Amino acid sequence: MNRKEYKFLNNLIKKYNKSKDKKFYSLVGEPFTNEDIIAGIETLLSGRITMSSITKRFEENFAKFVGSKHALMVNSGSSANLLAFFSSINPKNYKRLHKNDECLIPAICWSTSLWPIVQAGLKPKFVDVSLDDFNFDLKKLERKITKKTKAIMAVHVLGNSTRMSNLMKIVKKYNLTLIEDTCESLGSIYKDKYLGTFGRFGTYSFYVSHQLIAGEGGMLVCNDKRDYEIAHTLRAHGWDRGLRKKQNTEFNFINSGFNLRPLDLTASIGLNQLKRLNKSIKIRRNNRDKILKSVMSSHKWKDQLTFLKPNKNLKPSWFGIPILLNKKYVKQKKKYLKKLNQNGIETRPIISGNFLNQPSIKLYKLNSKREKFPIAQEIENRGFFIGLHTKDIEKKEIIKLTNNLLSID
Ligand SMILES: Cc1ncc(COP(=O)(O)O)c(C=O)c1O
Known part of the structure; x- marks a missing residue:
C-alpha cells in the first residue's frame, strides 16, 4: 500500500470513529488500531478468504508466543472447546475419553465451557470455587474424584488461575485429561509457563473484550502431534486436506468432522494484535x-x-x-x-x-x-x-x- 492509499484509509477510519457512540468507560475501549483495520482490509482485498498462509502464520506465531508445539485456529473460543472434547473422544485418539466418563468443571464457567462436555457424551460434575481466586477449590475438586472421573475442564477466570502446580499434581495422581479453557486468560503466566499449556489442550477466544480481539475467532493449542492431527481433521469436515506435505486435491475424508474454519480476515487482525x-x-x-x-x-x-x-x-x-x-x-x-x-x-x-x-x-x-x-x-x-x-x-x-x-x- 502506498502513502496516498494509506492516508485515504486512515481518514476513512477517522470519519467512522467520530460517528461511534462512545461511553465514558466502556468494557473494551478501542478494540482496533488503524493498523489492525488496514491489515484486515488488505487481506480482504488480496482475495484471501479462509485459512491461507496468513492463518498459518498466526497459528505459528501464536504457538511460539504461548510456548506450545501446535496451534490451530478456529472460528471461536467455543469451537476450540468443542474441538478439544471431540478430539479427546475420537476413536483415533491414543488416550481416549469414553461415553459417560466424568469431567470435573467449576461452577463458575461459561456456557460453552460446559456444553461440549455434554455434547461429547461425557458427564459434567460441578465443583465449587475458591473466593480467593474464583477458580476451582482444589480440596473440593479432589474430594469429587471417583473411579469414573477421567477429565478436568479448568476455566481460568478473567486472567486468574488456580494453583497450577497443585492442580497438576492431582491430574498426574489420578491420570486425568486436563483441558484448559483459557478464553479469558491469554498471556497469564504461572511460574514461567503460559496458562493454556499445562493440559492436553488449551483454548483461547478472540471475541470482543478479550486480551486479543479479532472480532471473532479462537485457538486450540496442544503439544502432541497426534492430537493436533485429529483436531485439524475435525476442524474441517474430517478431511485430511492440509495435513500432507504435498498439495492434495483428493477428497479424502478420514474422520468425522465439523466446519469450524476461521477467516483470514480475523487471522490477519489477530496476527497484528499478537505483535503488541x-x-x-x-x-x-x-x-x-x-x-x-x-x-x-x-x-x-x-x-x-x-x-x-x-x-x-x-x-x-x-x-x-x-x-x-x-x-x-x-x-x-x-x-x-x-x-x-x-x-x-x-x-x-x-x-x-x-x-x-x-x-x-x-x-x-x-x-x-x-x-x-x-x-x-x-x-x-x-x-x-x-x-x-x-x-x-x-x-x-x-x-x-x-x-x-x-x-x-
Ligand atoms: C471462559 C470462556 N470460555 C469460552 C468462551 C467462548 O468464547 P467465544 O465467544 O469466542 O465463543 C468465553 C467467551 O466469552 C469465555 O469467557
Whole structure:
C-alpha cells in the first residue's frame, strides 16, 4: 500500500470513529488500531478468504508466543472447546475419553465451557470455587474424584488461575485429561509457563473484550502431534486436506468432522494484535494498578470493594477488574450497577455467575440433586467486573471512575 492509499484509509477510519457512540468507560475501549483495520482490509482485498498462509502464520506465531508445539485456529473460543472434547473422544485418539466418563468443571464457567462436555457424551460434575481466586477449590475438586472421573475442564477466570502446580499434581495422581479453557486468560503466566499449556489442550477466544480481539475467532493449542492431527481433521469436515506435505486435491475424508474454519480476515487482525500483546498486557496491568491505588487511597474508601488478587505464582494478564462488593452492600448491588452503567461505566458478571442457576441446567437435568455451590453463589451475589483498556488511562478518567466506584453507602 502506498502513502496516498494509506492516508485515504486512515481518514476513512477517522470519519467512522467520530460517528461511534462512545461511553465514558466502556468494557473494551478501542478494540482496533488503524493498523489492525488496514491489515484486515488488505487481506480482504488480496482475495484471501479462509485459512491461507496468513492463518498459518498466526497459528505459528501464536504457538511460539504461548510456548506450545501446535496451534490451530478456529472460528471461536467455543469451537476450540468443542474441538478439544471431540478430539479427546475420537476413536483415533491414543488416550481416549469414553461415553459417560466424568469431567470435573467449576461452577463458575461459561456456557460453552460446559456444553461440549455434554455434547461429547461425557458427564459434567460441578465443583465449587475458591473466593480467593474464583477458580476451582482444589480440596473440593479432589474430594469429587471417583473411579469414573477421567477429565478436568479448568476455566481460568478473567486472567486468574488456580494453583497450577497443585492442580497438576492431582491430574498426574489420578491420570486425568486436563483441558484448559483459557478464553479469558491469554498471556497469564504461572511460574514461567503460559496458562493454556499445562493440559492436553488449551483454548483461547478472540471475541470482543478479550486480551486479543479479532472480532471473532479462537485457538486450540496442544503439544502432541497426534492430537493436533485429529483436531485439524475435525476442524474441517474430517478431511485430511492440509495435513500432507504435498498439495492434495483428493477428497479424502478420514474422520468425522465439523466446519469450524476461521477467516483470514480475523487471522490477519489477530496476527497484528499478537505483535503488541505484551505491550497491551503491560498497559492494562499499569492501568489496573493506578485505578486500585486511586480507589483505595480515596477519602471515600471504606472497604466497599474487594479486588480479585492474582494467585501467588501467577503473573496475570487482565482484561478487566473483577470486584466483589462488601457483604453489607449486596442488597444495593442492582441499583449500584445500574447507576454505574447510566454513568457510562459498563459492567459484566463474573463469567455468568453460578452456572448452576442457569435455565439450561434444569433443561438438561444436570443438577437433579440440587447440590449447592455456596462460594460460586457468593461470587454471583457480590461480584462484577469493569473493563481495562489498552491505552494509558488519564488522570481525569481515574478520578471520575474512582468517584463512581465509591458511590455506595
Ligand atoms: C471462559 C470462556 N470460555 C469460552 C468462551 C467462548 O468464547 P467465544 O465467544 O469466542 O465463543 C468465553 C467467551 O466469552 C469465555 O469467557
